[in-house]
Amino acid sequence: MTWLNRRVPDTAWIDWMRQWAELCQTGLSALEALELSVELMAQDGKHTPLPRLLRPSLDALQQGMAPEQAFSNRLNTFPEPLQLAIRCAQVQGDWGQALARQSQEWQLAYQFRQGLLQTLSYPALVLASALGLWVLLANTVGFTAAPVQLDLPTALLVAGLLVALLGLGFRQQNQQHATAGFSRHLGRWRIRPALQVQQHFFTMACELEAGIDLLRVLNRPLRVRSAMEKALAEFNHHLLRSLQRGNSLSNALKQAQAPQFLIRQGSIAEHSGNLHQCFGLCARIHQVMAQQRRQRVMAWLSPLALGLAAMIILLAYQTTLAPLYQQLGQMP
Secondary structure (H helix, E strand, O other): OHHHHHOOOHHHHHHHHHHHHHHHHOOOOHHHHHHHHHHHHHHHOOOOHHHHHHHHHHHHHHOOOOHHHHOOOOOOOOOHHHHHHHHHHHHHOOHHHHHHHHHHHHHHHHHHHHHHHHHHHHHHHHHHHHHHHHHHHHHHOOOOOOOOOOOHHHHHHHHHHHHHHHHHHHHHHHHHHHOOHHHHHOOOOOOHHHHHHHHHHHHHHHHHHHOOOHHHHHHOOOOOOOHHHHHHHHHHHHHHHHHHOOOOHHHHHHHOOOOHHHHHHHHHHHHHOOHHHHHHHHHHHHHHHHHHHHHHHHHHHHHHHHHHHHHHHHHHHHHHHHHHHHHHHHOO
16 A cells, blocks of 8 residues: 555645544544545545545544554555644544644645755756756767866865865764764754654654653654664663663753753753653754755855856856867868
């Protein structure tokens, strides 16, 4: 069923979760609202794979299976926001609120990804146009690779630039190794790791707010497909083991090499009891970090793409049109 799940876009899942939430808020039970939403989706006919994906879970619920087990992710069928909403609703009892909140957060994450793709589309179009012009001139006029001759000052300048770039690369790598915990994978420009950290702590905050025990939240198996996800899984493991040994939350966070602001929030949460606010603040901080990095990429990427396009056009002129003009000038 995995291939079937890939055919269902995120917008279809979001619309269906929102519809299920609205039906639950009208007074229907979660099972009745689910049955009605599946029937409405099947009658609509817009996303036909989705009702087929939901039908086995609906049959399992009608037979008395627990919701979390009925929507289990054994075959990678159901997306994580849906499973999070079901886990929270099963403990909290308010299905409409849980489904509406997760569909709203999923919508915001989807809009962020779409905006990021639109940000990258303009520089990619500029570079593709410049390369296409080069290929067109090479096929029309002909390509001539003139030998490159550099004088001593120019060679020294190029060598200095290469050394500077290597130095910046080694400095960035040393700074990452000097940073402890999952923060070493964040870097300064990377957007995806910041979003992964935001989603991780947002999930923890939602489960804690719903009333799930912290040890159970930390003991939940995580998906590990990247370096950041592996670091977050290790963070949960160390935090769980430290809490099981009887350490306080702030000391456990310190031993798990959490960021300083999270350790301070953990110390506050020990006295207030609002654990979900501690991890929710960490999620919001990394969400703002991802937004700031997106703006930084937007500010640098467009001028950089224009500069590279200008260099490509210059190289295209030097290797195609310039030799042609030189030959025409030498003709009697």
